[in-house]
Amino acid sequence: MSTGTDQDFNASSPLSSLSWGGDHLLMLDQRLLPEEIVFLKLYTAEEVWEGIHSMKVRGAPAIGIAAAYGVVLAARAYPGALPVEWLEVTRKACAYLATSRPTAVNLFWALDRMKEKAGQLANTASSIAALNEQLLAEADAIRAEDEEVCRRIGEHALPLIQDGMGILTHCNAGGLATAKYGTALAPMYLAHENGISFKVFADETRPVLQGARLTAFELQQAGIDVTLLADNMAAMVMSKGWVQAVIVGTDRIAANGDVANKIGTYGVAVLAKAHGIPFYVASPLSTIDLSTPTGQDIPIEERAAEEITEGFGKRTAPQGVKVFNPAFDVTPNEYVTAIITEKGIVQAPYDESLKDLFADND
Numbered sequence: 001m002s003t004g005t006d007q008d009f010n011a012s013s014p015l016s017s018l019s020w021g022g023d024h025l026l027m028l029d030q031r032l033l034p035e036e037i038v039f040l041k042l043y044t045a046e047e048v049w050e051g052i053h054s055m056k057v058r059g060a061p062a063i064g065i066a067a068a069y070g071v072v073l074a075a076r077a078y079p080g081a082l083p084v085e086w087l088e089v090t091r092k093a094c095a096y097l098a099t100s101r102p103t104a105v106n107l108f109w110a111l112d113r114m115k116e117k118a119g120q121l122a123n124t125a126s127s128i129a130a131l132n133e134q135l136l137a138e139a140d141a142i143r144a145e146d147e148e149v150c151r152r153i154g155e156h157a158l159p160l161i162q163d164g165m166g167i168l169t170h171c172n173a174g175g176l177a178t179a180k181y182g183t184a185l186a187p188m189y190l191a192h193e194n195g196i197s198f199k200v201f202a203d204e205t206r207p208v209l210q211g212a213r214l215t216a217f218e219l220q221q222a223g224i225d226v227t228l229l230a231d232n233m234a235a236m237v238m239s240k241g242w243v244q245a246v247i248v249g250t251d252r253i254a255a256n257g258d259v260a261n262k263i264g265t266y267g268v269a270v271l272a273k274a275h276g277i278p279f280y281v282a283s284p285l286s287t288i289d290l291s292t293p294t295g296q297d298i299p300i301e302e303r304a305a306e307e308i309t310e311g312f313g314k315r316t317a318p319q320g321v322k323v324f325n326p327a328f329d330v331t332p333n334e335y336v337t338a339i340i341t342e343k344g345i346v347q348a349p350y351d352e353s354l355k356d357l358f359a360d361n362d
């Protein structure tokens with residue numbers, strides 16, 4: 001792995017979290033934002049695994065894209081392999097990369113897609129170089145499709161944003177978490193482009209501060225009116241009548257419409273309901289997991305205690321104290337006003353409306 005700052009930051013176009021560099025994956029180190037803009041050059045699947053696990057890249061769609069490129073890097077490590085060995089390498093890489101984080105279903109969705117593509121390619125009697133090129137094309141397609149999907153989510157959600165509105169969001173579901181535009185932030189970028197005037201309240205999102213470090217940064221760079229809140233201020237801001245909608249992203253939606261997203265989202269949803277504020281979830285179809293029946297079946301990642309006791313290098317709790325640090329929570333479907341997808345906006349009953357989204361796909 002090597003580091004560099006060779007992709008210039010341009011305030012008018014959002015930073016790209018991931019791009020293919022010819023023989024490596026260029027990954028923006030999101031742990032260092034907003035103070036430093038550093039792109040890492042990753043040459044191995046192990047480096048990609050570590051990048052996902054340590055949250056250098058994070059956000060459900062982005063980790064799926066990163067993992068897809070990780071499979072490409074694994075395959076490229078054996079230029080002299082036979083096709084059957086090549087296939088085995090790609091399968092092992094998929095299984096390995098799937099262990100990097102447990103909650104965001106986009107990771108498994110992207111790896112399943114790469115596994116299926118590798119299986120098809122291995123039967124084509126192409127050279128290993130040609131197989132690798134085509135595997136790379138699949139990873140590129142996953143990335144390009146995500147950009148298009150996010151744009152469409154933004155277009156569908158655009159009518160929800162009106163002049164003078166206040167919108168609260170939690171964590172970061174922006175361009176940094178996706179190929180471009182984001183999911184929850186996509187309509188905000190589009191509304192801004194369309195001259196609609198609105199305010200965003202960004203929860204700082206303890207303990208990793210994706211709201212403060214990433215959402216506030218992204219929106220500020222785009223010239224969008226953003227106000228940063230500590231998480232415990234959302235109730236007061238809502239009670240003042242400053243918030244007309246909540247829009248968040250998601251890591252996995254179960255078949256019944258329960259929504260896993262960054263820890264604290266459930267609390268925001270309860271507050272929104274108490275104040276009569278609609279709570280919207282922006283989600284690509286790749287984040288909807290019909291094979292998981294309810295939110296209780298979604299695996300919730302628990303992360304290191306140090307994220308809470310000495311986040312960002314400063315000890316803020318006594319040594320040895322017990323800590324519970326789940327990275328996500330589940331918002332029950334009854335709090336979800338609507339789910340905004342690239343195929344349109346759906347509402348309860350979610351067990352039917354989510355299934356219909358996929359039925360239309362056939």
Ligand SMILES: CSC[C@@H](O)[C@@H](O)C(=O)COP(=O)(O)O
Nearest residue numbers: 058059060171173177249250262
């Ligand atoms: C479009 S990103 C949607 C979600 O992945 C996002 O809201 C979120 O919870 C990210 O969590 P993170 O732990 O930063 O990967």
